[in-house]
Amino acid sequence: MTFDEFVAEQGQPLLRLAFVLTGDRHLAEDLAQTALADAYRHWRKVAAARAPDAYVRRMLVNAHLSWRRRRSTTERPTELDETAGDWAADPGEAIAAREQMRLLLASLAPRARTVLVLRYYADLTDAAISEAMGVSESSVRATASRALASLRDTATLADVKENR
Amino acid sequence: MSSPTEQQLRDLFASEASAAPQAVGLTDGTLRKVRHRRRVRTAWAVGMVGVVVLTVGGLTSDALDQQRQNPPMAVPSDPTAEVAPPGGEGATDPRDGDAVGGGAAQECAEDYSPAAVAGRSFAFDGTVTAIGPAGSNRSGVASPLAGVTFRVNEWFHGGAGQTVTVDMDAPPSGSGRSDASVPAYGIGTRLLVSGEPRWGGPPLDAAIAWGCGFTRDYTAQTAAEWADATR
Numbered sequence: 001m002t003f004d005e006f007v008a009e010q011g012q013p014l015l016r017l018a019f020v021l022t023g024d025r026h027l028a029e030d031l032a033q034t035a036l037a038d039a040y041r042h043w044r045k046v047a048a049a050r051a052p053d054a055y056v057r058r059m060l061v062n063a064h065l066s067w068r069r070r071r072s073t074t075e076r077p078t079e080l081d082e083t084a085g086d087w088a089a090d091p092g093e094a095i096a097a098r099e100q101m102r103l104l105l106a107s108l109a110p111r112a113r114t115v116l117v118l119r120y121y122a123d124l125t126d127a128a129i130s131e132a133m134g135v136s137e138s139s140v141r142a143t144a145s146r147a148l149a150s151l152r153d154t155a156t157l158a159d160v161k162e163n164r
Numbered sequence: 165m166s167s168p169t170e171q172q173l174r175d176l177f178a179s180e181a182s183a184a185p186q187a188v189g190l191t192d193g194t195l196r197k198v199r200h201r202r203r204v205r206t207a208w209a210v211g212m213v214g215v216v217v218l219t220v221g222g223l224t225s226d227a228l229d230q231q232r233q234n235p236p237m238a239v240p241s242d243p244t245a246e247v248a249p250p251g252g253e254g255a256t257d258p259r260d261g262d263a264v265g266g267g268a269a270q271e272c273a274e275d276y277s278p279a280a281v282a283g284r285s286f287a288f289d290g291t292v293t294a295i296g297p298a299g300s301n302r303s304g305v306a307s308p309l310a311g312v313t314f315r316v317n318e319w320f321h322g323g324a325g326q327t328v329t330v331d332m333d334a335p336p337s338g339s340g341r342s343d344a345s346v347p348a349y350g351i352g353t354r355l356l357v358s359g360e361p362r363w364g365g366p367p368l369d370a371a372i373a374w375g376c377g378f379t380r381d382y383t384a385q386t387a388a389e390w391a392d393a394t395r
Contacts, residue, residue, distance in 0.1 A: 004191060011187040019184035020177050027366070029185060029193065034364055036194040037201065067365055101176050120170060121177035152169050 001052065003043050007036060010053050014060055020121050021064050021114060023106075031067070035060035057122075058132045061114060065133070068110035104151050112147040115140055197364070203274060204360050207374065276377030278386075278393035284378060285367035286322025286330075287358035287394055289387050290314030292351055293327070300331045300362040300370035309372070310334040312349070314357065318387070320394040322367035330359060330371040332379065346379045354382040356390060 014035065019028035038059045039046045049055040105113055111133070118129045126144075130137045274280055281287050291314060298309035313329040333346050349355060359373040373379040380386065 007187075007191045007194065011190040012184075015187045015190065016181040016184040020180045023180070025185050029190075030366060032187070032190060033193045033197050036190065037197040037364070040194060040198050063365075067369065097172065098176050098179065101172050105173075105176075116173055117177060120173040121181060148167075148169055151173075152167075 001047055003040055003047075006039070006047075006052060006056075010056065011036070013053075014056065017057065017117070017122060018060060018064070020117050021061075027067075031060060031064055034063045038063070054128065054131065058134070061118070061132045062134065065110055065114060101151070108147055108150065112143050112150075115143045116147055119144060200360070201364055204362070204364075207274070207376075208362075274376070278389040281320070281358045281378060281390050282393045284322070284358040284374065285360045286371060287320035287356070287390055288314070288316050288323060288328065289318040289320070289354070289356050289382060289390075290316045290328065291354045292349055294329075295335060295351065296329075298331045299329065300372050308334045312373075314355075317354070318391070320358075320390050328368060328371070330357060330368075330373050331362065332357075332373040333375065346373060346375045347381050356380050356382050356386055358390075 011032070015028060015032045018031040018035075019025065022028045022031060035056055039052075039056045046052050046055050105116070108116070114133065115129060118124045118132060119126075124132065126137045126140045129140045133140070135143075274283075292312055293315050294313040296311045296313070299311045301309065309331045310333070311329050312332045313327060316323070316326055316328055332349075335349050347353070347355060356379065357373045358378045359371060361367055362370040362372040
């Protein structure tokens, strides 16, 4: 597989993952390009890997977490920005619930949010998440468990659930 | 079996993903980033070679004896410490030419021009308000850099906000002048600064000011040229 063929096949999924991770169109493009540039540099190794897409996904996740580490948490968006998802088509309660969930997710540590994205968006197993993030499976499970508990325990989320 | 919270997460992420941008031009953008990284690496390699050459030159020159007799100008024992300026009478002024310091000491990876400034990830007109430790060094990487905070008078591109901190070659000590390729500066100096994120990423992530004329003393004329080039 050539690099161009890989990008043609995996570029869009990578970009979507980057967008869900960052919530920002420009950062997502930059993140996807950064991961692909890393892959291009080591293409022979990537192409020879058992699962090149998983290899590059790991590069993307690492780049994302590295960027997040170097940024102030105060930069984390707490409100929808203009490039975020289009909620306008959803009816009232669903909008409120999703917005609430989005704000709660924004309050999580980057690593915890990343675990949730990989598990509930990318549908990766804990083993695959541990490989993508370079941590143990038990760490993935613990992080996911704590993050979910944090989301569930939030009073405002309980209100949203009661109103469903 | 999925809990309501888990289902909410699935729905949310799926909805967000549907709003993701299209991967049009992803290959081109990636290859531009690859070329850009190569330029940055080359510039860094050339810059570090220049610093090493200057340091070795200083050690082997007659100035060495003078430096040994003169503690303030002694060669630093700490490799991470600021590099002593090239000494000795008749030393070439590193600011010869308009590209400050870029002439005699270093070979530049890219020639300066206002148009080339538009190719840098960030460019601004700013006044130095603080000088502190470098922020872009990774562990194991030692370089004579300082983290310089500017009050931004004008962003040409790559940033926003009233202040920004970028890494630059450390300012000269005492009455000396920096041997590196950025202008001599201190608190209150007004500079035109352009550069790159040192390790890639967003423009101001571990931002580092380029030498070779890409960071230079402020003049109204040059500022206007940068504004035109980056418009």
